Amino acid sequence: MSEYNPSEIENSIQKLWREEKRFVSIPDDREKFYCLSMFPYPSGKLHMGHVRNYTIGDVISRYKKMQGFNVFQPMGWDAFGLPAENAAISNEVSPSEWTKENIEYMKGQLNSLGLGYDWSKELRTCEPSYYKWEQLLFKKFHEKGLVYKKKALVNWDPVDETVLANEQVIDGKGWRSGAQVEIKEIDQWFIKITDYADELLESLDGLDWPENVKTMQRNWIGRSEGAHIKFKVENSEDHLTIFSTRPDTIYGASFLAISPQHEIAVGLSKENIEISDFLDRCKEMKAAEADMAKAEKLGIPTGINAIHPLTGKRLPIWIGNFVLLDYGTGVVMGVPAHDQRDFEFASKYNLQITQVINKENNELPSMDKGILFNSDKYDGLSSKDAISSIIQDLKAENLGEGLVQFRLRDWGVSRQRYWGCPIPVAYKNDEPFLIDESELPVKLPDLPEGAGPIPLSQNETFINSKDGFKRETDTFDTFMGSSWYYARFPSADNDDEIFDENSKYWLPVDLYIGGIEHAILHLLYSRFFHKALRDLGMVEGNEPFKKLLTQGMVLKDGAKMSKSKGNTVDPQAYIEKYGADTVRLYMMFTSPPEQSLEWSESSVEGSSRFLKKLWNLISGRKYKIINEPNALSDPAKELRRKAHITLMKVKNDYDNRYSFNTVIAAIMELFNSIPDQCKSSNASDEDLFCLNETIIFILKALFPIAPHISEYLWNEYAKDVLQEDIDSSWPKFDEKLMEADSFQLVVQINGKVRGKIDLSVNLTQDEIESSAKSIENIRDNLEGKEIRKVIYIKEKIINFVI
RNA sequence: GGGGAUGUGGUGGAACUGGUAGACACGCUUGGCUUAGAACCAAGUGCCGCAAGGCGUGGGGGUUCGACUCCCUCCAUCCCUACCA
Known part of the structure; x- marks a missing residue:
């Protein structure tokens, strides 16, 4: 018996997999299983979160294959993004070089972990062979009316003269220049995700996703029923339309508040210096979003009044820093008695507070629904009845209507950055034209040798296109690249078709695995893309990801591992010291996938210890064919009972719970319970029969988690005798053998x-x-x-x- | 402010459908092996108590023959999000 040498076995087993092309998947008659883990951003090297995520995916993929599924597990790179530009500046390499080097290194790491990816379908979002299709999709979305242009706010660094991403704004200052960031309004491209708001909400119901993620998406989409109500502006023919979810409180309205960006506010600021100062202060605050939670509610009266549509009373119109222009109508009716924020605002500025719901309750503000009073002819009605009859009455006067409002807003996809996918548009006389399909891709120009990443807007050769057209210089949000890659993977090696027969065969993704931090944006964008692609006839089905598994974070000392906290642990050192199997086993054993995982040095040692013990038991042994005995000794019988019970439990945990920690615990328990008489060199055939069976069960059950050692030992122990590869089948348990006396x-x-x-x-x-x-x-x-x-x-x- | 979660030994966690709380592992203690250490092996290890026994799943209350599990309430921690009318 030799000593357990992880790097030696892992190298030899990985070589075997490569030579056999073990993980290249092609359509066949078996039931398909498309297992996808969220692809990484190539930041340099893998972190523990990646190791965890990809181990989970690999465990499930290997298990599913043993269960007879045709499994597809691809991997690629979310390769555009800001860090490459930053690295380019500090290391004087081009973003593209930097990204490519990182990909090569990280790919090596993934392989050293023994992850079974089909590299023949690898994709990288930064390559023209990928993003030309992204540009085509944008064009198709445009033809469908899903794309438009409008002005939107960006963070502007006045010293560096550049647009900053939110994460580059620290305490309201530019991260590099330290200058106070200004808000600037520029033209940007938007995608009408809101067209799909209803469907994105409704089709959540049928998804096999964790309830908490579905709830978060529901709340993000934020459907609310309410009403538009018109308030006449005093001494004017104009109206202000407000949106409210509580028309039943309209008799309690004591003011209107408009957004600082509302046209009336902007108009007044031109003549009124106080108002103009106020708007400037609001702009400064917009930059420092983190402080806004604590920010005081501020307002300034416009001096204009509105007329209450039901009472005819005059209500002052205020400008309020808490009113958002792009939600609802940018105008709010202030009902201090029944809204927390309105209450604070009214208390601060001495505005009238009139209670109109639930007379007996005297604790204000109260958001409860109830019985109306102080409300004229609606007195005594319940909120529910009052809402419908007030809306009805207002509608009759053409002063309002009931409607549904979503919190979800359209998706701004323009980024003023170099390292991204160029937006395929050119302008003539400021008129935008989508680039023709035959001219795609619009390639991202290389940077001059040694130059830092300059935005495309400063690249004259790029801007000036033929026939006097000027190119769009913004690039896409990187979420664009990651919103449809799941559909491209099966066709990644096809340069002629975006989605070919393979995509049709493999889609939808059967299991999608990734961090809980993507519960909202990435998953929502992908779901939107799938629906839009469906309506373009490019994919089938309504949803991209049938089942979702969200993994918890990897913690160190109770906090999320991150570079900024300086508490990261480099997986590479552990792979080298203990081997991939130990790292995988540890990751799966320490906590169930959905919970956070606390990294602990000494526990890694424990995982390694178990694999050594396993090696010491099996290495050097040979499977012996023995007919099923009629009678067994008590210890052997008990072992057999335990082996079958364990196999059933393990299968259940793999199939229904993804709780690999209990899978491992059960395998360890079975291993520990093997009686000495079965292991001894003069064991009887009856005892050996039970030992054989137990070893087979253990190796098979452990294979998805620690595939190298399991396959290596299998090949030594049983492969030639049983004429079978370890991953080709799953053993059967016998319930009769589980019965006890x-x-x-x-x-x-x-x-x-x-x-x-x-x-x-x-x-x-x-x-x-x-x-x-x-x-x-x-x-x-x-x-x-x-x-x-x-x-x-x-x-x-x-x-x-x- | 809104939303989502979590809370069990010294530690990570188990208890899946309301039925023996602490499986499995780490750590620790003792012993063996060793010149010594590492590794390995054996025994022990929730807390209080010499013991009988009592206490024990964040706190308080409730339902139940029985509660980590269900209900109410309070507290703490973490994550996401940012004034959504």
């Missing part, structure tokens, strides 16, 4: 454990009851007491209630 009965008095007794399974309930009563401690406790009730749970518990 006796069981342990727990005896309780009033629900407290007072004794235990081993009993034969063949006893009647009366016999069980009297056996229980015969236990000394039970007899003493029951002495002279009246038993009021006996509860018996079969082969588990008997409880005497006295």
